Amino acid sequence: MKKHDYILQTRGIHKSYRMGATEVKVLKGVNLAVEEGEFVAIVGSSGSGKSTLLHILGGLDKPGRGAVSFEGRDLSRFSAGELNRFRNKAVGFVFQFYHLLDELSVLENVFLPTMVSKSVIGWLGYRRQARRRARELLVQLGLSDRANHKPYQLSGGERQRVAIGRALMNAPRLLLADEPTGNLDSATGNGILDSLEELNKAGQTVVMVTHDERIAQRARRTITLADGKIT
Amino acid sequence: MHWAQSVLALRSRMYKIILAIRYLIRCRITYFAVLAVALCVWIVVIVMTVMTGLVGGYKLKNHKFVGDCVVGTKSLVGFAYYEDFIKMLEDTDYVEGVSPVIKSYALAGQPGTGQDIRLEMIGVDPARHSQATGFAETLHYHVDDVSKVFEPREDGGLSGCVIGIDRILERDSNGRYTAGPYPADIEVAVSCFPLTSRGALVKATTGLVNTKTFYYSDHSRTGLARVDSSVIYLPFEQAQLLCGMGGVPKRVNAIHIKFKPGVRLQEGCQDVSSLWRMFKQAKTDESQSYLLDAVTVQSWRVHRRMFIAAMEKEQAMLTVMFGFVGITTVFIVFVVFYMIVSHKRKDIGILKSVGVSNANIVQLFSGFAFLIGVLGSSIGTVAGWLFLLKINRIETFLFERFGFQLWDRVIFFIGDIPNEVEFKVLAVIVLSAIGACLLGALVPSLQAASLRPAETLQVGQL
Ligand SMILES: Nc1ncnc2c1ncn2[C@@H]1O[C@H](COP(=O)(O)OP(=O)(O)O)[C@@H](O)[C@H]1O
Numbered sequence A: 001m002k003k004h005d006y007i008l009q010t011r012g013i014h015k016s017y018r019m020g021a022t023e024v025k026v027l028k029g030v031n032l033a034v035e036e037g038e039f040v041a042i043v044g045s046s047g048s049g050k051s052t053l054l055h056i057l058g059g060l061d062k063p064g065r066g067a068v069s070f071e072g073r074d075l076s077r078f079s080a081g082e083l084n085r086f087r088n089k090a091v092g093f094v095f096q097f098y099h100l101l102d103e104l105s106v107l108e109n110v111f112l113p114t115m116v117s118k119s120v121i122g123w124l125g126y127r128r129q130a131r132r133r134a135r136e137l138l139v140q141l142g143l144s145d146r147a148n149h150k151p152y153q154l155s156g157g158e159r160q161r162v163a164i165g166r167a168l169m170n171a172p173r174l175l176l177a178d179e180p181t182g183n184l185d186s187a188t189g190n191g192i193l194d195s196l197e198e199l200n201k202a203g204q205t206v207v208m209v210t211h212d213e214r215i216a217q218r219a220r221r222t223i224t225l226a227d228g229k230i231t
Numbered sequence B: 001m002h003w004a005q006s007v008l009a010l011r012s013r014m015y016k017i018i019l020a021i022r023y024l025i026r027c028r029i030t031y032f033a034v035l036a037v038a039l040c041v042w043i044v045v046i047v048m049t050v051m052t053g054l055v056g057g058y059k060l061k062n063h064k065f066v067g068d069c070v071v072g073t074k075s076l077v078g079f080a081y082y083e084d085f086i087k088m089l090e091d092t093d094y095v096e097g098v099s100p101v102i103k104s105y106a107l108a109g110q111p112g113t114g115q116d117i118r119l120e121m122i123g124v125d126p127a128r129h130s131q132a133t134g135f136a137e138t139l140h141y142h143v144d145d146v147s148k149v150f151e152p153r154e155d156g157g158l159s160g161c162v163i164g165i166d167r168i169l170e171r172d173s174n175g176r177y178t179a180g181p182y183p184a185d186i187e188v189a190v191s192c193f194p195l196t197s198r199g200a201l202v203k204a205t206t207g208l209v210n211t212k213t214f215y216y217s218d219h220s221r222t223g224l225a226r227v228d229s230s231v232i233y234l235p236f237e238q239a240q241l242l243c244g245m246g247g248v249p250k251r252v253n254a255i256h257i258k259f260k261p262g263v264r265l266q267e268g269c270q271d272v273s274s275l276w277r278m279f280k281q282a283k284t285d286e287s288q289s290y291l292l293d294a295v296t297v298q299s300w301r302v303h304r305r306m307f308i309a310a311m312e313k314e315q316a317m318l319t320v321m322f323g324f325v326g327i328t329t330v331f332i333v334f335v336v337f338y339m340i341v342s343h344k345r346k347d348i349g350i351l352k353s354v355g356v357s358n359a360n361i362v363q364l365f366s367g368f369a370f371l372i373g374v375l376g377s378s379i380g381t382v383a384g385w386l387f388l389l390k391i392n393r394i395e396t397f398l399f400e401r402f403g404f405q406l407w408d409r410v411i412f413f414i415g416d417i418p419n420e421v422e423f424k425v426l427a428v429i430v431l432s433a434i435g436a437c438l439l440g441a442l443v444p445s446l447q448a449a450s451l452r453p454a455e456t457l458q459v460g461q462l
């Protein structure tokens, strides 16, 4: 039974940045819809506004105009608390530059989203379970022997896989990946793409942005972003 | 469970504790923040301790010098019927000791040398005066038998006198006095101007002054430079005669009072004051009653305010100056935090991308600041305490090794640098330091938390 047609839907998203006196219009009315279980790639040249769009989809930024709805609910109507819960539980974000916390170990980085949502006591009760899940994810991502390393001790591909682990920790309904292979050599990048593909096969909805057509081919559907619009 | 959560953990989140501690340990710049806090606490603890110690010591010496309360007049003529008032005082239940005192100026010198100098003459009954003030403690040879302080060792028919230590002994370069086993054989001729009850000079045996010779029998060290360099104590009756106050009715210049333990200074002085009004009322018809009008009742603080106020001014000035040091600390800590938080902007973006609220971000950095404040002020306190513990040894070492001295011991009279840390002062310093850290962390973290995560995360991408 489905309450809504699309897991993610946007209507006429506009976004512009102010650069001094001039206003740079980055997104000029983006309409897109993603169904549950899809693997969508958004392709566009560098500077076309892919990251901007993905941030808006994940609730990390707000559109200037237009609306994003997640499972039929308008993100702009979320309270601050709801938005935090949305970021914590509903979406997982994978960044081009990994964005891991250097002060935490690999394992801690992975279970961070769970730890963030628990009080001290809640965490003490839940810690074993969280650790087990984080370890499982690391095994799944081929990082089982790296759990206690620090992010800076890992290679780029390994860091990106840790970031994927973190994004998956709370089993989000939507995984957003911003050029997940952008900083990696092609072999390593392929490994990451394999992981995403596998996840998708297991039912994970994935939206990935990339400037590389060949990488986009790995997705099941490709959308092109050009001149601030989907073409 | 929910209740327990709120109370025990104050709804604190685990990651905040972990991250705050990790930031503290892992970021080198936090060491500088801790060091800055520690240094400021260190210096302020030392200066405030020394200063409050000096001021406190100075007040105590003044207090001991005059007792709790002084009933007296500035006029050299003095006032009469003091015996009656003393009786009234002794009948109350709050007075422990009372001492009538003659105060005047005197010229003193070794007889025949013609090198007289001006001294402040104080005529006291030594036993009574010791009950009202700390007189006995200031003596050298008669600490244990004050009543004999005016009895010279060799009876040459003269009575003794007690001289301010700086008038009789020299200090060496270490600031120490060297007193012999007995008072040296010194005769002192003391001349006073006897005054009638109307303030006129009395025609005395040798012209207009009364002169009498005393043996130096002891010296007094109050620790108050002005007193120790200008005072000469004489036996009460003889001083009274020298000043022309021995006629009928006899006069004195002041009555020094010590209250029983537990009597509040303010209340004691008020009681003495009303007692004095009653007494004055009863004496209105007596001769010389007009002299009673010039008499005031003052607590020791008021009586010595001229000297104490100057010292307190200095302390206030110093407090203000260290207030500036405090402001500087706040600023330094602020800058350090600003740098740390700027450095951690990306982390803030990451945390927000996994659903951490703004309030929790601010709390995380406040907790981090609190840790720095506590750690820094603990280090500063311990270091300050250790330094104070050794301050006198350090000072002595510097002096003996390099001849460096904070003050010239021949001239100044600070025996030991005070080094007892007052808990209240310490608490204020430590709390301000922690407050400064929190303040320094609050602004940049509020600012960073209010950014949209996309903005903070972009930093790494540009
Ligand atoms: N915070 C910002 N302020 C100003 N301009 C921005 C900001 N973020 C992005 N831009 C601009 O918006 C455009 C799109 O950026 P971005 O979404 O990062 O593109 P992409 O990810 O497709 O390379 C770029 O021209 C970039 O310079």
Ligand SMILES: [Mg+2]
Binding pocket: A050, A051, A052, A178, A179
């Ligand atoms: Mg981008």
